[in-house]
Amino acid sequence: MVWESICDRKLNVPDALLREKIRGFLEEDIGLGDITTELIVPSGVKVRAEIIVKEMAVVAGLDEARMIFEIVGASFTPNVKNGDEVSPNTSIAIIRGEGRSILSAERTALNLLSRMSGIATETRRLIRKIREAGLNIRIAATRKTAPGLRYFDKKAVAIGGGDPHRFRLDDQILIKDNHIAIAGSLEEALKKALSSKSFSKKIEVEARTVEDAIKAARLGADIIMLDNMSVKDVRRVIDALKELGLRDKVLIEVSGEITENNILDYASLGPDIISVGAITHSAKSIDMSLEIVEIEG
Known part of the structure; x- marks a missing residue:
C-alpha cells in the first residue's frame, strides 16, 4: 500500500x-x-x-x-x-x-x-x-489531545495516513449538544449559524438520534456527526438520507466509542469519515x- x-x-x-x-x-x-x-x-x-x-x-x-x-x-x-x-x-x-x-x-x-x-x-x-476490507473511509483524529501537543499529535495522525480534522475552534463550525441546549433547539442553533457564518466555513452538526440527523440534513448542514450511535441507528440514518435524496448532499462522520473491534461494523455502512479519539489520547x-x-x- x-x-x-x-x-x-x-x-x-x-x-x-x-x-x-x-x-x-x-x-x-x-x-x-x-x-x-x-x-x-x-x-x-x-x-x-x-x-x-x-x-x-x-x-x-x-x-x-x-x-x-x-x-x-x-x-x-x-x-x-x-x-x-x-x-x-x-x-x-x-x-x-x-x-x-x-x-x-x-x-x-x-x-x-x-x-x-x-x-x-x-x-x-x-x-x-479498513483498506484490507475493501473500504475507502477516511480515518480522522479529534481534539482529544494533550494541551500543548496538538500540533504534534495531529501531524502524527497525518503521517500515519489519517486526517487531522479541525485543529481549533476557529477552523470550522461544529454544533454540539450543549450549543443546542443553550439555543433551545437544533433548528434555532443551525439557523443562527447559517445566518451569520462566512461562506468559507462549513457547518457540522452533532446528532445523537436518527431524527436529529435527518433534521440537520434537511436544514442545510454540510456534515453530520453521528455521535455514539449504534450500528443499527447509523444504518437507519444513512438509509433514510438515501430515501430522501439527501445522502449525497452531506458528509457523514461517525464518532464515539469506535474501537478496533467495531470499526469495520461502522465502516461497512458507508460513512465518509470515522473519527477516533483513541488514536491520540490512548495510543x-x-x-x-x-x-x-x-x-x-
Whole structure:
C-alpha cells in the first residue's frame, strides 16, 4: 500500500515558531542544567549516537527530533523518512556532537519521537484494516489531545495516513449538544449559524438520534456527526438520507466509542469519515532508545 501524508498540505508551521515551542520542551526538562551529565561527562567530548526503535512502528517526529538536537548544537541525520514502517532494532537516526548536549536532549527527543510514532502506528493500523476490507473511509483524529501537543499529535495522525480534522475552534463550525441546549433547539442553533457564518466555513452538526440527523440534513448542514450511535441507528440514518435524496448532499462522520473491534461494523455502512479519539489520547508510545556507539574525541 502507498501511504500519502497530508502533512505538506496542512501542517506547515514556520520553523521559527516550532523551534520556540520545542525550546520550551527542552527548558522544561533541563531546568538549570543536567547535573548528572555535568558531573560525569567531560566538557568537549564528542560522541556518535543512534536512535534505535525496538518494535514494529511507523516513524513520526523526525523533523522535531532534528530541531531538538540542533538547538543543543548536535547534528541529526535520519536513516528513514517520516511515515516509513520499520522493524524492531532499526536505527532510525544518527546524532553527532558533544556528549553533554546529546544526553541533555535525549529524553525530550525520545519522548516526542515515541509519542508521535505511536500515534502514527495506531492510525496506520486502523486505516490498513479498513483498506484490507475493501473500504475507502477516511480515518480522522479529534481534539482529544494533550494541551500543548496538538500540533504534534495531529501531524502524527497525518503521517500515519489519517486526517487531522479541525485543529481549533476557529477552523470550522461544529454544533454540539450543549450549543443546542443553550439555543433551545437544533433548528434555532443551525439557523443562527447559517445566518451569520462566512461562506468559507462549513457547518457540522452533532446528532445523537436518527431524527436529529435527518433534521440537520434537511436544514442545510454540510456534515453530520453521528455521535455514539449504534450500528443499527447509523444504518437507519444513512438509509433514510438515501430515501430522501439527501445522502449525497452531506458528509457523514461517525464518532464515539469506535474501537478496533467495531470499526469495520461502522465502516461497512458507508460513512465518509470515522473519527477516533483513541488514536491520540490512548495510543501506546513506541519503545525507543538512544545509544552512544562511539567516542569521537
